[in-house]
Amino acid sequence: MSGPRPVVLSGPSGAGKSTLLKRLMKDHEGVFGFSVSHTTRNPRPGEEDGKDYHFTTREAMQEGIDNGEFIENAEFSGNMYGTSKAAVEDVRAKNLICILDVDIQGVKRIKETDLDPIYISIQPPSMEILEKRLRDRQTETEESLQKRLEAARIDMELSKEPGVFDIVIINDDLEKAYEELKEILNEVSADAQKL
Numbered sequence: 068m069s070g071p072r073p074v075v076l077s078g079p080s081g082a083g084k085s086t087l088l089k090r091l092m093k094d095h096e097g098v099f100g101f102s103v104s105h106t107t108r109n110p111r112p113g114e115e116d117g118k119d120y121h122f123t124t125r126e127a128m129q130e131g132i133d134n135g136e137f138i139e140n141a142e143f144s145g146n147m148y149g150t151s152k153a154a155v156e157d158v159r160a161k162n163l164i165c166i167l168d169v170d171i172q173g174v175k176r177i178k179e180t181d182l183d184p185i186y187i188s189i190q191p192p193s194m195e196i197l198e199k200r201l202r203d204r205q206t207e208t209e210e211s212l213q214k215r216l217e218a219a220r221i222d223m224e225l226s227k228e229p230g231v232f233d234i235v236i237i238n239d240d241l242e243k244a245y246e247e248l249k250e251i252l253n254e255v256s257a258d259a260q261k262l
């Protein structure tokens with residue numbers, strides 16, 4: 068694929084990916100573009116179809132997967148998630164640096180493609196803090212919260228493996244984590260301008 072290298076943001080649910088991403092997109096309008104994933108989960112209050120996600124059904128999403136429309140897809144906490152080829156192409160057509168927010172399964176699948184992104188993991192300072200953030204967010208049932216915490220334990224182990232991520236950011240103090248992310252992405256966007 069041509070154009071600037073995309074950026075994959077991953078990390079446990081509740082680590083702070085969306086918080087950091089939304090701020091980044093707002094502060095750097097016209098530089099980064101979000102790859103809008105598909106999901107079968109229900110929208111949360113305030114989430115917009117086509118902006119936060121393409122909210123869809125299992126049947127429609129499976130049909131798209133079977134038709135080869137997805138770069139990657141995964142089952143997470145009882146729902147399907149996936150990155151369509153169109154989601155990435157839409158961002159690239161606007162000449163923006165494409166940012167993808169995917170779980171660890173998505174990271175592994177993207178590594179099998181020719182997308183060649185920079186892989187950044189956003190990690191919480193501890194499981195206890197992660198659980199508190201997820202509970203305080205009030206978006207999960209007890210069942211989905213437990214599934215997310217189980218997935219987080221796996222994610223936190225895998226993210227320590229050498230070579231999985233280019234950069235790991237611990238999101239303890241939000242300001243510090245944001246500065247760290249900005250610094251890394253400034254390098255990416257400076258490289259992109261040289262292209």
Ligand SMILES: Nc1ncnc2c1ncn2[C@@H]1O[C@H](COP(=O)(O)OP(=O)(O)OP(=O)(O)O)[C@@H](O)[C@H]1O
Nearest residue numbers: 079080081082083084085086200204238239240241
């Ligand atoms: N550094 C931080 N300190 C305290 N709270 C934080 C911090 N970063 C994020 N939060 C809060 O933690 C919660 C989870 O953050 P966020 O929704 O951004 O996580 P996420 O990684 O995008 O999760 P998911 O993968 O489930 O979408 C939010 O309520 C957010 O406001």
Ligand SMILES: Nc1nc2c(ncn2[C@@H]2O[C@H](COP(=O)(O)O)[C@@H](O)[C@H]2O)c(=O)[nH]1
Nearest residue numbers: 080104140141143148149150168169170173
């Ligand atoms: N493999 C993929 N994972 C994705 C995608 N879009 C989001 N995600 C990940 O799902 C979980 C849960 O997200 P939530 O919005 O329900 O809290 C989180 O870890 C995301 O990173 C995708 O297209 N592919």
